Amino acid sequence: xxxxxxxxxxxxxxxxxxxxxxxxxxxxxxxxxxxxxxxxxxxxxxxxxxxxxxxxxxxxxxxxxxxxxxxxxxxxxxxxxxxxxxxxxxxxxxxxxxxxxxxxxxxxxxxxxxxxxxxxxxxxxxxxxxxxxxxxxxxxxxxxxxxxxxxxxxxxxxxxxxxxxxxxxxxxxxxxxxxxxxxxxxxxxxxxxxxxxxxxxxxxxxxxxxxxxxxxxxxxxxxxxxxxxxxxxxxxxxxxxxxxxxxxxxxxxxxxxxxxxxxxxxxxxxxxxxxxxxxxxxxxxxxxxxxxxxxxxxxxxxxxxxxxxxxxxxxxxxxxxxxxxxxxxxxxxxxxxxxxxxxxxxxxxxxxxxxxxxxxxxxxxxxxxxxxxxxxxxxxxxxxxxxxxxxxxxxxxxxxxxxxxxxxxxxxxxxxxxxxxxxxxxxxxxxxxxxxxxxxxxxxxxxxxxxxxxxxxxxxxxxxxxxxxxxxxxxxxxxxxxxxxxxxxxxxxxxxxxxxxxxxxxxxxxxxxxxxxxxxxxxxxxxxxxxxxxxxxxxxxxxxxxxxxxxxxxxxxxxxxxxxxxxxxxxxxxxxxxxxxxxxxxxxxxxxxxxxxxxxxxxxxxxxxxxxxxxxxxxxxxxxxxxxxxxxxxxxxxxxxxxxxxxxxxxxxxxxxxxxxxxxxxxxxxxxxxxxxxx
Numbered sequence: 109x110x111x112x113x114x115x116x117x118x119x120x121x122x123x124x125x126x127x128x129x130x131x132x133x134x135x136x137x138x139x140x141x142x143x144x145x146x147x148x149x150x151x152x153x154x155x156x157x158x159x160x161x162x163x164x165x166x167x168x169x170x171x172x173x174x175x176x177x178x179x180x181x182x183x184x185x186x187x188x189x190x191x192x193x194x195x196x197x198x199x200x201x202x203x204x205x206x207x208x209x210x211x212x213x214x215x216x217x218x219x220x221x222x223x224x225x226x227x228x229x230x231x232x233x234x235x236x237x238x239x240x241x242x243x244x245x246x247x248x249x250x251x252x253x254x255x256x257x258x259x260x261x262x263x264x265x266x267x268x269x270x271x272x273x274x275x276x277x278x279x280x281x282x283x284x285x286x287x288x289x290x291x292x293x294x295x296x297x298x299x300x301x302x303x304x305x306x307x308x309x310x311x312x313x314x315x316x317x318x319x320x321x322x323x324x325x326x327x328x329x330x331x332x333x334x335x336x337x338x339x340x341x342x343x344x345x346x347x348x349x350x351x352x353x354x355x356x357x358x359x360x361x362x363x364x365x366x367x368x369x370x371x372x373x374x375x376x377x378x379x380x381x382x383x384x385x386x387x388x389x390x391x392x393x394x395x396x397x398x399x400x401x402x403x404x405x406x407x408x409x410x411x412x413x414x415x416x417x418x419x420x421x422x423x424x425x426x427x428x429x430x431x432x433x434x435x436x437x438x439x440x441x442x443x444x445x446x447x448x449x450x451x452x453x454x455x456x457x458x459x460x461x462x463x464x465x466x467x468x469x470x471x472x473x474x475x476x477x478x479x480x481x482x483x484x485x486x487x488x489x490x491x492x493x494x495x496x497x498x499x500x501x502x503x504x505x506x507x508x509x510x511x512x513x514x515x516x517x518x519x520x521x522x523x524x525x526x527x528x529x530x531x532x533x534x535x536x537x538x539x540x541x542x543x544x545x546x547x548x549x550x551x552x553x554x555x556x557x558x559x560x561x562x563x564x565x566x567x568x569x570x571x572x573x574x575x576x577x578x579x580x581x582x583x584x585x586x587x588x589x590x591x592x593x594x595x596x597x598x599x600x601x602x603x604x605x606x607x608x609x610x611x612x613x614x615x616x617x618x619x620x621x622x623x624x625x626x627x628x629x630x631x632x633x634x635x636x637x638x639x640x641x642x643x644x645x646x647x648x649x650x651x652x653x654x655x656x657x658x659x660x661x662x663x664x665x666x667x668x669x670x671x672x673x674x675x676x677x678x679x680x681x682x683x684x685x686x687x688x689x690x691x692x693x694x695x696x697x698x699x700x701x702x703x704x705x706x707x708x709x710x711x712x713x714x715x716x717x718x719x720x721x722x723x724x725x726x727x728x729x730x731x732x733x734x735x736x737x738x739x740x741x742x743x744x745x746x747x748x749x750x751x752x753x754x755x756x757x758x759x760x761x762x763x764x765x766x767x768x769x770x771x772x773x774x775x776x777x778x779x780x781x782x783x784x785x786x787x
Contacts, residue, residue: 146275151287155619158217159670160206161677163194169667169674173627174709176634177608186705198695199681206680217620219676222683228499229301229308232401235478237564237730241503241740242449243494243510243719244442244726251490255361258432258486259353262321264516265484266334266347268509269297269429273315280508280616288616295500296509299481300426303405310500313427322428323357324483325364326436327392327474331424332356361434367392393422395553398473403553431483433475438489443568446726446751449485449493451561452476473557482506484513493726502622503719503727504614511723564730567752567761571772575746582779586743587665587718588658589779591628592636593771594739598714599637600767601760606634607713610732613668624673626664627709628716632657640774651782654775675710712736718743728753737764748772 167190175183193199210218228239252260271277272293280288298313323330334353335345396407411418425431435452439445452473476483481501485493496506576586591611598607609628615621636653639645667673682701700706713736719727721742728740728751735755742749752764 148272148275148277148279148293149290150275151279152290152619153215155215155287155289155617157210157213158219158615158618158621159672160203160210160218160680161672163199163203165672166674166677167194169627169664169672170706170709172630173674174705176629176631177606177709178705182705182708186700186703189700189703193698193700196698199698201695202681202683202698213619215619217618219680220620220622222679223622223676224310224499225307226679229310230306234398234400234560235301235497236398236451236473236476237560239498239729240450240478241496241498241729242446242727243496243503243507243724244445244449245492245494245510245514246723246725247491253358254434254486254488254490255354255358256350257490257492258323258357258434258484259350260516261484261486261492261513262332262334262353262432263347263350264513265430265509266319266321267516268512269315272296280504282617286617288614289619289621291620292501292505292616292622296481296505297429298427299500301479301481301497301499302426303401303408303479305402305405308401308499311426315429318427318429320424320428322425322431322477322480323360323434324394324431324475324477325360325434326366327394328364328367329393329421329425329477330360330364331428334429357432357434366436391553392474394474394476394478395557397476397478398557399553425477425480428480431477431480433483433485433495435475435485435487438487438491442570442726443566445487445491445493446568446728447566448487449495449726450566450728450730450753451564482509498729502612502614503717504616507719507722507724507727511720514723564753564755565758565761566728567765568726569750569752569765569768571748571750571769572746573772574776575744575748577745578776579779582783583785584655584658584779585662585665588661589775590718590741590743590748591661591716592633592654592657593768593775594714594716595628595633595637596640596771596775597764597768599641600771601763604638604641606637607736608709608711609714610712610716611665611668612715612717613665613673615669615671617669618671621671624668624671625675626661626668627674628661628664628714630657630660630664632660640778647778647781650778654778655782678706714739716741721749726751731755 171187171190174186178186206218231239233239251257268277277290277293279290282288295310295312298315298318300311300313302309302311319335320331320333323332332353333348335347338345391407393411396404396411398404399407408422411422433452435448437448439448452475476495479497481497483495485495487493494506494510496503579586579589591609595606595609598609606629611626611628612623613626615624632653636650636657639650639653678701682697712732715732715736716739718741721744724742726749727742729738731738731754737752737754737756739753740751750765750768752761752768754760754764
């Protein structure tokens with residue numbers, strides 16, 4: 109049943125062979141053509157097109173944000189460029205081309221290709237610690253063995269996949285019941301980002317021709333089919349049961365030794381000093397996918413040139429529904445699990461740390477295939493996590509997948525009507541692909557990865573004094589309240605001057621809508637933070653200013669949900685032309701669009717986002733800029749949880765936690781005392 113890669117020629121042949129640079133599926137994709145006319149996609153044709161904001165509206169929002177962020181002289185200079193920008197014929201020509209592009213989009217979006225390419229595929233930076241995002245699953249009352257947990261995750265996720273393929277998965281909806289765009293679900297399974305020269309591509313394999321997943325253990329890859337190999341007496345191939353899948357996973361855990369080791373313990377928990385990636389002359393493919401995109405492209409080309417079996421192995425990984433990383437550690441705290449989900453386990457230091465404040469220790473990324481659309485991560489104690497590649501999917505659809513699998517039973521699933529033979533063990537033939545000899549671009553990848561991980565840190569604050577239930581009693585939006593807390597904490601960490609802050613807001617009420625930017629900082633937020641830092645201000649004044657800032661935030665949230673934000677519009681205006689009608693235009697870039705002050709307002713020193721907390725114990729990603737923080741938050745009735753990442757020293761994260769806790773404590777006093785129905 110399980111086969112050790114690269115003996116995956118059958119999978120390559122089934123998909124018509126291997127293409128080193130497959131065509132982008134945007135748009136359309138194989139998955140789009142396969143979408144059934146069921147419930148899941150029933151509303152797609154009726155969704156409105158993503159609108160193009162009016163120029164004056166975008167400039168008005170920009171002025172509000174810039175007035176709060178820029179020094180007076182810089183703001184005055186920027187504002188003086190607004191009127192000429194609006195009157196510039198080149199600006200109006202670009203706006204007309206955007207509007208024409210939007211009118212042609214039909215059931216797509218004028219933005220989707222530009223955003224996917226500009227924000228993701230054109231970037232040459234490594235995926236881990238950057239655009240990749242993670243989620244941690246909540247612990248179960250009684251944690252199952254790792255093999256059973258992995259098997260249950262595979263079975264539940266394949267049920268989710270089946271619901272998408274047959275169109276029975278109910279569409280996501282807004283609170284009022286309106287359906288949301290489900291296009292991202294077509295890119296959730298069997299999808300892989302493929303490195304290219306200069307920019308990347310996306311590959312989506314045919315889900316009707318592939319039903320396997322890939323297990324990764326100690327940097328070694330195994331293809332695991334999820335259905336029986338032949339038709340059953342009932343008339344067709346059936347899904348494997350959890351016990352059947354568990355048998356196969358358990359065999360991999362028990363028999364796969366760390367690279368360079370003679371054996372592994374029976375439960376797969378042994379940790380060898382010479383684990384995957386220690387030697388630069390033996391570089392597992394997982395390590396290579398963690399490098400810069402150009403370096404990974406060169407290594408991938410070397411893999412393909414070295415051995416035809418490597419092409420088959422890579423094809424089997426790329427066509428798999430998803431990957432399951434079987435890690436050999438058991439991180440005890442939510443902070444440790446979050447770090448392990450973010451970038452892989454932290455290896456035991458060879459010498460004890462000199463102090464508790466020592467760095468984060470060593471880590472490796474070889475037990476991942478970072479290009480894959482998503483991984484489930486299963487730890488030795490049966491706890492689990494999730495890793496997502498961001499190019500074509502956002503956090504909200506993946507959070508729904510995580511909630512689905514979290515609600516599935518860990519030990520039992522629908523059993524087969526008759527017990528089949530036990531699954532065959534994996535073939536012990538050849539090793540997974542690694543370039544031999546290693547190409548120059550692969551040398552030093554282990555050291556580079558360890559240094560990169562050591563340069564980033566993560567902290568988690570679980571605040572349990574109150575949650576959204578109390579915030580609602582105080583007549584405030586929980587999201588607006590949380591963003592105010594982040595602004596107050598940021599001022600405590602960095603000083604009074606506000607920092608450009610990004611909140612990701614989904615635009616899935618529109619066809620192919622993904623996200624828009626809510627520029628959080630406004631004169632109202634600055635006035636409130638200033639009042640909270642002034643002991644002369646009364647609770648009444650602080651409450652009044654806080655509610656004013658929260659109300660403006662809520663209005664900006666609605667604006668972004670309607671795809672009326674600043675930044676996606678500016679991205680479209682910066683494009684050379686309108687796109688596919690041949691009218692590229694020959695106008696010069698309007699001066700405002702290259703203005704340094706404008707770019708400064710979009711230097712996202714604080715990048716923030718939330719997802720529904722159901723089925724999650726943690727959520728996060730890396731900072732957007734080297735001198736910034738990434739802060740993900742989960743809002744619950746009785747608690748607020750924050751994951752803080754940055755490239756600053758560990759003490760910085762501790763300071764952030766302390767300042768954020770203090771901000772939430774102080775806000776409780778202010779908002780509880782000034783609630784409209786307070787005594």
